[in-house]
Ligand SMILES: Nc1ncnc2c1ncn2[C@@H]1O[C@H](COP(=O)(O)OP(=O)(O)OP(=O)(O)O)[C@@H](O)[C@H]1O
Ligand SMILES: Nc1ncnc2c1ncn2[C@@H]1O[C@H](COP(=O)(O)OP(=O)(O)OP(=O)(O)O)[C@@H](O)[C@H]1O
């Protein structure tokens with residue numbers, strides 16, 4: 008018998024067939040692959056920003072105010088002479104950071120609360136369902152206004168706001184999956200072995216939620232980046248000293264800027280649109296991969 | 303009017319149905335030849351996925367978008383003339399008229415076939431009035447009569463109910479009522495009892511036989527249960543991977559099966575009353591993937607009698623008396 | 639007539655492995671905003687049944703009659719509302735519902751279950767190895783090498799190559815999955831396996847593979863089965879004794895042969911005659927039952943079957959028949975006023 012085990016050890020595939028199948032399924036979806044490439048492209052550009060430009064995004068140079076794109080300033084300069092190319096790259100870092108950390112924080116919170124509600128049900132569950140209903144029924148903008156009024160305006164606080172609103176989608180998803188998977192035979196089989204509820208929740212049910220949760224994460228990231236842009240645009244987001252895609256667009260509030268100096272808003276606008284589009288394509292592709300109907 | 307009607311009501315010749323799924327081509331039905339005798343019951347048996355429902359849907363020209371019929375011939379001989387079903391537009395007037403009035407179909411899942419937001423009676427009345435110009439009241443009267451014949455108690459009141467107020471067996475009876483309300487010549491019943499309990503199944507099958515005696519229509523009954531065809535059918539067609547591998551009268555199929563698949567199928571199901579002494583003989587392996595069909599005889603990889611010649615597709619051999627078998631073993635003629 | 643007392647099996651019978659006593663499982667029906675209980679679905683209503691070591695007891699009945707619920711009570715996936723589930727642990731015969739937490743956990747090792755749907759019985763994101771490994775680990779097999787060897791062995795015993803253990807459920811067909819599920823149930827060396835319609839979801843040509851395999855494993859490992867199915871032919875093929883259920887109650891239980899040749903309950907007769915037989919000789923007359931199965935939330939008064947029974951007499955509508963052994967066969971129990979059963983006073987308590 009020991010021999011069999013040794014032989015099997017050799018035959019043990021390096022990569023699990025599940026991962027392989029999922030990768031294949033993802034690669035078959037051209038749009039999703041394109042989305043992933045776009046996302047990677049933008050992220051890499053933002054990360055290697057210091058290699059691409061020597062300008063400091065915060066450096067004011069009054070002598071170079073409002074210059075159209077040229078070979079010295081690839082995307083031109085803004086009203087106080089800051090290099091727009093550098094600002095878009097460094098702003099991307101911040102925007103992606105805010106969107107991603109808001110989404111990740113929301114995901115963690117949502118997964119934790121969702122699993123507990125799905126596992127224990129009862130009053131705990133009813134309580135959080137009510138809380139989720141309450142939070143999602145308040146208009147986002149009002150919520151931000153209130154929170155900004157209470158905790159003040161900073162990048163950390165904006166992330167906090169996103170977490171506060173972002174856990175709900177994940178929570179509902181995880182809770183729903185828990186309730187439906189609880190009835191599946193494989194969970195009953197585990198219970199018939201006497202395996203504890205907590206162990207079943209974390210070893211069996213949760214791994215089955217991860218696919219949809221990751222999809223939700225991508226969609227939330229995209230959504231938060233858009234929201235950050237919108238909030239910063241109206242001056243409620245990140246303090247204007249921190250460059251983000253939204254803050255750069257801030258300049259386009261004046262009609263004069265919109266018509267005469269399009270480079271001030273077209274470039275950050277394109278960056279946002281491109282990135283969000285990429286993330287959404289990518290997320291859709293993931294959704295197809297994890298679709299239980301295709302299992 | 304004395305013109306002799308064809309003995310067959312429906313003939314299929316080399317019918318093929320394929321589905322395009324992504325880049326794959328699923329050959330669901332792969333050249334089916336079949337004669338359905340008028341006034342008789344034909345049992346179409348086979349395992350799940352062998353193409354029984356697709357064949358039925360192709361006859362009705364009710365295939366989903368992805369499905370198409372690359373070749374074949376389906377001819378329907380009605381007392382109003384002969385219709386070449388594949389030549390007509392599936393949504394055209396001829397076929398719309400044919401469906402529901404001359405050929406009707408009972409689907410596998412009674413739950414999915416009734417609209418939950420309309421009353422039972424209205425759904426049947428609607429079905430009558432689509433094909434006949436009759437006033438509502440008359441149609442309703444007919445509906446109630448029909449439901450009474452199908453032994454639904456208090457039919458006058460129950461026609462006002464919604465589908466969810468009916469049990470599974472009653473819903474299936476409503477489906478039969480709907481199938482028979484326009485006095486069709488041919489009734490295709492696709493696993494009419496698979497979702498039901500055995501005692502309810504017995505009710506429904508008995509009912510269909512009674513009505514057939516009374517009204518004289520032809521039945522094609524689709525099932526995977528050899529017991530049901532033994533009860534119901536006059537002729538039996540055994541289907542495997544999109545082909546009719548054996549066709550014959552019920553007596554021939556049960557007493558003198560010629561195809562190894564039919565033989566194996568009969569030996570692999572437990573028979574009530576034979577107890578646990580006689581051991582079942584399972585069929586080896588699994589049914590192949592319909593998009594990667596094996597060369598030649600599709601049953602050869604699971605067949606105990608497979609030979610070299612099975613790599614080429616066997617034609618239909620006559621074993622005698624209209625008993626046909628697609629197996630090289632039957633090449634000698636009389637099958638023995 | 640009273641000198642010969644009829645003895646019911648009890649805890650002193652060494653070969654009785656499981657004794658179910660007056661088991662009930664009611665599901666509350668709630669309604670309204672406050673989830674008030676407005677009634678009960680009597681899924682299992684006062685069932686007594688014993689299972690001997692090494693035998694197969696078949697459980698048949700129509701959809702919704704409580705077969706699965708009874709099976710789940712036996713493996714304690716459902717907490718019974720009332721009654722006792724006595725099981726023989728070595729020398730001791732004790733009620734599983736009264737055990738300590740630790741003993742209850744250990745009892746899971748003795749009784750396992752195979753489920754109806756092979757497609758949802760395996761976790762799609764876990765490979766076969768993990769599915770087997772976890773239960774073995776929690777039940778005290780500490781040595782990983784030993785566990786792996788055992789998994790390989792189990793897979794081979796259900797006619798699958800041992801290296802399939804690193805594959806994922808999506809790579810298997812329905813029949814293969816069900817064989818894997820059977821092997822998984824056996825990984826903790828159970829004595830009793832409750833099989834809930836193990837072949838209903840499989841193709842006809844695959845069913846025989848699984849049924850034969852289950853029989854072989856029973857002989858090899860001296861397993862005891864409770865075999866649930868709605869198909870009487872399948873149950874008859876598998877079982878030594880068959881219990882016929884209707885609306886939460888057992889109507890008749892007997893050795894398979896006696897049940898087929900000598901059914902005493904009108905429902906059993908109807909059930910037997912309703913099964914389509916794949917033979918064209920030997921056609922018996924069909925008994926067609928009128929109407930539908932009543933709701934288990936509101937079962938008929940008196941005998942539950944009287945609304946559909948051809949032989950219904952006055953007493954059937956008023957008084958519930960007792961579940962008693964027949965006069966000539968102490969292992970043949972039936973609940974019918976018309977059947978000749980022993981007098982309750984003759985029963986040895
Ligand atoms: N809409 C569709 N798209 C793609 N393939 C299809 C479609 N409908 C049916 N098929 C394929 O055609 C084959 C035959 O299917 P069909 O439904 O006729 O089987 P069946 O014999 O009726 O089985 P069952 O007993 O399960 O009802 C199957 O392999 C199925 O996957
Ligand atoms: N968890 C539950 N909550 C409420 N009612 C339930 C529950 N489980 C089962 N029931 C009800 O109990 C009755 C018995 O169900 P059960 O699943 O035991 O039937 P069954 O005999 O296994 O039927 P089938 O042949 O359809 O599997 C049914 O009326 C069902 O609706």
Ligand SMILES: [Mg+2]
Nearest residue numbers: 354355410492
């Ligand atoms: Mg079908």
Ligand SMILES: [Mg+2]
Nearest residue numbers: 705706707834
């Ligand atoms: Mg069940």
